[in-house]
Amino acid sequence: MDNVVSYPVNRARSNGSVEFQELIELIIERRHQPEDRYEIAAILESMGWNDTRANLAFGVEDVFELAEELWEAIRQRVVYTPFTLPDRLVGLKLALDIFKSFLRGLIFALPMAISVFAMLTLRFSLWSYEKLSIEFATCIAVGTILSFLTVGGFTQAIARRGFFYLFQNYYNMARRITFFFIRYGIVACVIISVLLYFVNLVFNIYPQKMFMIIVLYYFFLSCIWLSVTVMYMLRKELVFTALIVAGIGLVYLMFVILNIPIVLSQLIAVTLVSITGMGLALYYFRKAEQREERGIAPQMTRLSIMIYAIMPYFIYGLLYFAFLYTDRVISWSTDHPWDFDQQYMPYFIWFRGPYELGLDFALLVLMIPLGISEVIVNNLMRDLEISQKSFLGFDYAKMNRLYRAAYVKMLAVSTATAIISAIIVYNAVLYFNVKYLVYAGKPLLPNDTAWFVFVISLIAYAILSIGLMNAVIMFSFSQPGFVNRALAPAFAANVLIGFLLTRWVDYSWGVYGLLIGSVLFTVLTTLSMIKMLGRLDYYLYSAS
Template identity: 25%
Template sequence: MDTVDRYNDLSTKVVAQVGKPQGLLVVYATLESFGIRNQDTKQDYGFDSLQDLAAAIYNQIVAMPREDVKNTAEKKEQRTQAYLPVNDYSKVKLNWFAKYYGIGLFYLLPIFIQVFAIIYFNYSLWTYLKFNIVQSTAVVLGVIFGFVISGGFVQLMGRQAFFYWEHKKYAKTRHLIYSYTQSGIKLFLGGVLFLFLTNFLLHLFPISFMLVLCGYSFMLATLLLTIAPFYPLKKRWAVTITITLATIIALVLHEIFKVHVYVSHFLGLAAAITFNLAFIWYFFKQKIGVDKREYERPSKIKVFYNNYPYFFYGMLLYVFVFMDRIIAWSANWTNSFKFPLLYEKNYEIGMDLAILMFFALVGVGEYAIAEFSRKLDQNQKGLAFTDRKIFGNHFKKLYRSHILILWITAIISSVVIYLLVTEPWGYIAKFGEELATTSMHVSIAGSIGYIFLSWGMLNVLYMFTLNVVRPSLRALAIATLVNFSVGFVLSRTFTHDLSVYGMLLGAIVFTVLTHKHLHNFFNRLDFHYSAAY
């Protein structure tokens, strides 16, 4: 094979590897990855240096038609993906939507399993319909506290662990997950100490109440911390297995062996945590067994500094979601207990029905971000530097199609939820009574709020894709303040159930602010893309 043949063969290999390169350095790095040395270029390819060889290949590829410079993955996608237009205005791929919407629903399967268990057994992994009002207050407060404490660590681990995992730094990924899981537990213990100290000084709740609250909070927070690694590891299917097995164990203990509900819950949650840790150990054993020489450990402080906006976003998001409940419970003085807040059944039922709307829209977000990520790289390769305005406008159009899909899905879901609540085969068939007026009112306002929250979170996910997070954190902080202010004033001035409008208005503010930031994000999309990669 002469130098010309070797050159042509090498050029073909570069195209197969990177497609249309972003610059000369991409080709240079690719040649180095092939093991080509500077001293080999003269004899093998007829060029004086590796730099000259890279420049020749780069200029050749840039001059080629776009359809001839697709890499192997792009060619495979072109062969296997057939466009199936949904309608004239969206022009999306029906198969992509079906795939990713289905994936989004599949990832919610653990939650659907809990809903199924509650409907048919009045019992799930951490809830029980026969709790009295004081027990319900302690357990639900524990659940809320667990979500808030773990939320920041889940976001942080998901972001940084994904980065390490994608770069095949498996030992660093494992160390990060284990160290931040421990940090989450330590933060929880500090929070528990603060709660007990505050309760001791102010005499807010009985000690037995606090023990139940902290017990459920600890178990659920630990469960969420051990679930978090499955997302960056792309093993989310394992969560369905562990939660299903743990729910079965808890049900068997409670229904067959008549174990006390608290004990069966704690044993079931402990089983889920154990299963999660076993899966994580197995996944890392497979990967790190291949690369035993990797001992470098990431600096915990450095990781936190680089990702702290994600940490506070994750924590604040759960504060926003649960704030209206706390405001409503603390404003309802119809109970005979001298507690600062107490579980309000009708309000909670309304919000539980409303959150079904959020679950229905999760798949839309999954699809939208998958399509955005896929097209981002494709369009970047096909546009020159002077076309950056066209580049941004293309994705604005794509974004509008995603929002249209979100609202269509929301309308369809609204009809389904309405039928579920009003038809004899739905809520009435299970509970033997019609939905209370308060619950109906709260579910309607809450559902609208969750539509806007889903919209705002979709805006955030677009920006998260290219590591733009601070505008979203500021927007969420403002929305949380609006949620509290409006909900507090309305619930104290009129009735407790009006606190739901704090959540609704806060979600609208969150959507408006993130939409504004997203518009600016699209205007500078080429810059954000280059900065991220």
């Protein structure tokens, strides 16, 4: 047998040959994206290549040298293969897309605006009433806060996992996972209700009649919040808004026309709205499933893995609503001998009307920023899809710098929107304060305490809206850890500052806890955004 002569490889000859290109195709057929040269060597050997054959065919010393050449050629293919870029939206299409995004964000806050409007005109809404006694107002407020704290984590879990399956058109799986969390949310409400019953029985926190009203509002409002999440996920926000309007109309029918007591009217309406909301959620899912392509149905994720995946989002839901309501709880549990709004504290938590009124009207400041945030996030994610295919792999640093600069502009737009929104809401309340005095014989905000809380919370919510924009962007990158690491210290600051100021100064100063917490949350999320965009390539990869 003649000896085989080895000679230095001519890369230009071997790489350009038809045989070499055919071999690349065969390798890619076996493994679309080989990990490294050693995997290619293993594939070659499995195809019958040895050192002698490699030398004869391409003039290389052995299979490993051939694998090295193939690896370099495949890497060049990956880097330089042209992509088909998505079409950029321009002109009317861009304007319509922006308007739809803004409207989607705005519609999310529409039920809140309708409730405020109902209070101004009818003097009651689905779960509030202007002339309600402080005892009943306390029951409704405590039930509402408990409902948000209980199901806040479940709503985030539903949204996260539900959207995950909806984006893949797995409507059946989306329905199953959604109602899985809804069932557990309702079970949690029942368990907490039983525990609260025994705690109240032992410590006598509230009279039995008040406690039963708290539990009824708590349970049915929890069901409403769960159904709201499903409506939002299925893009049926207007349906839920119509449910709120119908519920208020039902309260009007029973309370004004049939003279049924307001609390009973509201409980009946809330019950019917919650049941209808759940029924509609199931109906829309079943309807969506009819569009699902038939094939191999995906398996439900193992419970342990699913819990691990959604736990950061669950924690966010719990922390977020705890942050929003902690100043109320702290203020309403403050007992001062010089407090002229209430001379004594008959129960552990006692509703303070002026404080609540100030917060409720200030919440309106979030409507416009929520719409703008939706536009900003949609545009960012659409541009990122294009940019990933526009930049070469070696240009990641350039892309990172580009989007960090773009974020500064987003931050400026969000800040300007928050300021403008705050000015609009302040002047609107100032104007309607006088009009309401003529219409109802008293102003919207009845005293200096209400005005004080309104102004400070207006600033707090305006600042918070910027932090929420940051949070939505980080959620889009599947980075809830950044958000929670900002929200936890913000919540702690809210509790500490609010508690100290309410005990040292006045119960209304609890709103400063909300303000400082909002500032801290926004600052920390902004720093996290800058850090994340500095390594945008990594976080894009991890999110994918």
